[in-house]
Amino acid sequence: GFNWQLFNRFTREQNIVTAISSADAARAVAEEARRAVLADLTSRLAELDAARLRILITQRSVEASQEDLRVQQERYRLGVSTILDVLLTTEQLNQAEVDAVNARFDYLRAKAGIEALIGRAL
Known part of the structure; x- marks a missing residue:
């Protein structure tokens, strides 16, 4: 027949508390992962900007070294x-070219690190 349990020793309530705790823990893990990704992205963007600046600087260095060589040859x-x-x-010119590369x-x-992080090409 039919079996109805009136008192379950608060099992239902405990299951609800456990589910709420698990959901809170999952939200905390997701938030921490989001923060970690944002921190990683910020770091990689800074690396990209620094590398872009180094490209400009090393290109100027190559140009200056080329002129120095022209003067020395003359x-x-x-x-x-x-x-x-x-x-x-x-x-010196060779080293400047290596630095530029x-x-x-x-x-x-x-750039590849950022693309891997965001999952698409820039």
């Missing part, structure tokens, strides 16, 4: 400087 042609001066200036790489890496 001085060498006129007999005013030595081949060592030309070689040292060439090395690294800056571009850092920018692309920062």
Whole structure:
């Protein structure tokens, strides 16, 4: 037949309290995850801006090094400087170009990190 339990030793109430606690805990976990993602995004955007600035700076450095090399080559042609001066200036230009490539790489890496975080291309 029919069985109706009038007193269940507060099992129903305990289940409600447990469900509310679980929901609160899930909301807290979700909020913490949201904060972590926002912090990560803020950090990656700062990296992207810094890399963009480094690209500009290193490009100016390459341009200055190219001009320095042009001047040193002309001085060498006129007999005013030595081949060592030309070689040292060439090395400075090479380093400036390496720095420019690294800056571009850092920018692309920062951009890829943001794209991975937001799930779409920028």
